[in-house]
Amino acid sequence: xxxxxxxxVENLNVTFPSPKGDVQAVRQVSFSMSNEKLGIVGxxxxxxxxTGRSVLKLLPSxxxxxxxxxxxxxxxxxxxxxxxxxxIRGEEISMVMQDPKYSLNPVRTVGRQxxxxxxxxxxxxxxxxxxxxxxxxxxxxxxxPKRVYNLYPHEVSxxxxxxxxxxxxxxxxxxxMIADExxxxxxxxxxxxxxxxLDDLVTQRGMxxxxxxxxxxxxxxxxxxVIIMYGGRVMEICEAxxxxxxxxxxxxxxxNCLPKINGSDEYLPILERxxxxxxxxxxxxxxxxx
Amino acid sequence: xxxxxxxxxxxALGRLLAVVLTTFLGLLLxxxxxxxxxxxxxxxxxxxDKASPEVYERARIAMGLHLPLWKQFFIYLQNVLSGNxxxxxxxxxPVLEDILRVFPATIELAVTGTFLGVIIGVPLGxxxxxxxxxxxxxxxxxxxxxxxxxPIFWLGLMGLMILYANLDLLPGPGRVxxxxxxxxxxxxxxxxxxxxxxxxxxxxxxxxxxLILPASLLGxxxxxxxxxxTRSFMIEQLRQEYIITARVxxxxxxxxxxxxxxxxxxxxxITVIALSFxxxxxxxxxxxxxxxxPGLGLYLTNSLLNADMNSVLGSTIVxxxxxxxxxxxxxxxxxxxxxxxx
Ligand SMILES: Nc1ncnc2c1ncn2[C@@H]1O[C@H](COP(=O)(O)OP(=O)(O)OP(=O)(O)O)[C@@H](O)[C@H]1O
Ligand SMILES: [Mg+2]
Numbered sequence: 001x002x003x004x005x006x007x008x009v010e011n012l013n014v015t016f017p018s019p020k021g022d023v024q025a026v027r028q029v030s031f032s033m034s035n036e037k038l039g040i041v042g043x044x045x046x047x048x049x050x051t052g053r054s055v056l057k058l059l060p061s062x063x064x065x066x067x068x069x070x071x072x073x074x075x076x077x078x079x080x081x082x083x084x085x086x087x088i089r090g091e092e093i094s095m096v097m098q099d100p101k102y103s104l105n106p107v108r109t110v111g112r113q114x115x116x117x118x119x120x121x122x123x124x125x126x127x128x129x130x131x132x133x134x135x136x137x138x139x140x141x142x143x144x145p146k147r148v149y150n151l152y153p154h155e156v157s158x159x160x161x162x163x164x165x166x167x168x169x170x171x172x173x174x175x176x177m178i179a180d181e182x183x184x185x186x187x188x189x190x191x192x193x194x195x196x197x198l199d200d201l202v203t204q205r206g207m208x209x210x211x212x213x214x215x216x217x218x219x220x221x222x223x224x225x226v227i228i229m230y231g232g233r234v235m236e237i238c239e240a241x242x243x244x245x246x247x248x249x250x251x252x253x254x255x256n257c258l259p260k261i262n263g264s265d266e267y268l269p270i271l272e273r274x275x276x277x278x279x280x281x282x283x284x285x286x287x288x289x290x
Numbered sequence: 291x292x293x294x295x296x297x298x299x300x301x302a303l304g305r306l307l308a309v310v311l312t313t314f315l316g317l318l319l320x321x322x323x324x325x326x327x328x329x330x331x332x333x334x335x336x337x338x339d340k341a342s343p344e345v346y347e348r349a350r351i352a353m354g355l356h357l358p359l360w361k362q363f364f365i366y367l368q369n370v371l372s373g374n375x376x377x378x379x380x381x382x383x384p385v386l387e388d389i390l391r392v393f394p395a396t397i398e399l400a401v402t403g404t405f406l407g408v409i410i411g412v413p414l415g416x417x418x419x420x421x422x423x424x425x426x427x428x429x430x431x432x433x434x435x436x437x438x439x440x441p442i443f444w445l446g447l448m449g450l451m452i453l454y455a456n457l458d459l460l461p462g463p464g465r466v467x468x469x470x471x472x473x474x475x476x477x478x479x480x481x482x483x484x485x486x487x488x489x490x491x492x493x494x495x496x497x498x499x500x501l502i503l504p505a506s507l508l509g510x511x512x513x514x515x516x517x518x519x520t521r522s523f524m525i526e527q528l529r530q531e532y533i534i535t536a537r538v539x540x541x542x543x544x545x546x547x548x549x550x551x552x553x554x555x556x557x558x559x560i561t562v563i564a565l566s567f568x569x570x571x572x573x574x575x576x577x578x579x580x581x582x583x584p585g586l587g588l589y590l591t592n593s594l595l596n597a598d599m600n601s602v603l604g605s606t607i608v609x610x611x612x613x614x615x616x617x618x619x620x621x622x623x624x625x626x627x628x629x630x631x632x
Pocket of ligand 2: 048049050180
């Protein structure tokens with residue numbers, strides 16, 4: 001492919017200063033993506049969410065963010081003003097937040113919050129916005145959207161909250177969606193339905209999707225390519241179908257920790273971590289064809 | 291609304307009422323006991339100290355003071371609950387009538403003060419939370435510190451000395467100039483409203499100019515408190531995840547701050563505003579004395595200085611009852627506004 005990639009990130013570094021010493025949440029992260037499903041997997045605290053938020057420039061002001069390149073559809077995001085970023089947020093790049101319980105405004109009905117996502121970028125009447133919201137709730141397989149529209153966040157279940165979040169972030173039809181653990185609170189059937197919706201958007205509408213997850217199996221089967229992160233660094237980037245055959249020691253370690261349904265009942269091995277992975281010399285292996 | 295929810299509501303309401311009634315009963319018991327303990331002989335206050343022992347004894351029996359204490363309390367309860375707070379020795383009128391006459395002046399002052407405190411204090415608190423550590427945050431803090439540390443009577447006297455005595459910018463103490471007194475017929479008892487109703491615009495202007503200084507002072511205290519509370523509520527809300535969500539959607543920052551974040555502060559703020567309003571009523575004793583403002587505070591002070599026990603206890607009960615109602619009202623608003631408490 002020779003067209004301009006949807007998103008290019010080169011040498012992203014994020015540091016949070018703290019009295020007990022700086023926390024280097026993201027180090028030297030580089031990747032590039034087109035209209036595809038890109039998975040990011042890694043342990044808790046490996047910097048997945050921070051990477052996602054840096055793209056939207058929504059880290060707190062005390063965070064120290066630097067990158068050699070950060071381009072969305074060929075335009076440099078680094079020198080965009082807050083005002084210009086607001087045009088991009090929601091409309092062009094959107095993000096499903098990790099925990100719907102804390103990520104929805106507790107004193108507004110979910111319907112009103114989804115309406116807001118739509119009205120921010122479209123000049124439409126209240127009635128039109130509401131109709132669109134109801135359609136969207138239906139699209140994410142919420143039964144009885146009219147009732148759910150008037151509920152408050154504390155009145156919906158975790159799984160419903162995640163689907164509401166997805167509806168809210170999809171309604172302005174962004175070209176890139178960052179989904180931070182979008183399906184972890186869903187039961188398997190609903191998870192499949194939500195994945196099907198996301199898959200549809202990527203294949204039919206050409207949306208790009210960054211799919212952040214803990215679940216190696218899920219990412220391997222759902223995504224096109226996978227980024228493996230550890231300690232703020234990219235360990236490797238590979239085609240999802242080649243993931244199982246990875247030779248990277250960290251990825252191998254993760255794979256060996258997965259329980260096998262018809263495997264022996266031996267103890268699962270403990271994940272081995274090599275100090276060398278924290279060093280700059282440890283090069284990122286990008287085995288995926290771009 | 292489901293039946294279960296309704297029952298829950300009724301239960302909560304019943305519990306609230308029970309608490310309020312017990313508190314009110316306790317208040318009555320305390321005022322009753324104070325009335326018996328103070329070294330002021332209520333009989334002498336009525337018959338005068340030149341009365342013969344027979345007259346004195348007859349008055350004592352007529353007042354029920356020979357009965358056992360619990361019976362006296364019971365009679366007292368009956369009287370208070372039927373609106374009979376006794377007669378004022380000073381004005382020779384029923385205490386309740388006196389209170390109803392003077393109370394609107396206090397309300398007018400406290401409402402205006404709270405209003406000023408809210409419209410200035412809340413935005414200041416929001417701004418100092420958003421621009422934490424900036425110049426506006428520091429200024430707000432210093433203003434607040436003054437508000438906490440300067441006694442109101444001192445500020446009031448200074449204000450009168452400078453703005454009235456020295457510069458003659460504002461009128462002196464009182465609700466209106468002497469010249470305008472007793473012209474408008476009291477309808478609501480609120481001078482601003484009554485003068486407008488009577489189309490006496492000069493009196494309205496005069497009353498407003500009298501109100502400015504004391505109301506601004508009360509407003510200043512209320513503002514100092516409200517800006518500090520708003521600031522800390524806002525800081526708490528602004529670090530919540532739903533704020534990021536709103537920004538992800540591309541919502542304008544002023545909507546994020548004044549809509550999403552302040553919307554979540556509105557609920558705790560109601561309680562704080564109610565408390566501050568109650569505080570102004572309480573503080574009216576000092577303010578009204580300094581400004582010769584003919585409200586409940588001044589009435590209470592005069593009654594105290596003249597050992598007019600019925601008026602003192604009556605005013606205390608009324609102030610206590612109002613405090614209770616304010617709390618009840620803010621609890622109620624809280625329940626109505628917070629979807630999680632509904
Ligand atoms: N606002 C912040 N201030 C300070 N440190 C932060 C902040 N946000 C994240 N961090 C730190 O950055 C590191 C990476 O966090 P991040 O949220 O990206 O992890 P994650 O991979 O998303 O983990 P999880 O799977 O648990 O969501 C962590 O060590 C975290 O403590
Ligand atoms: Mg995360």
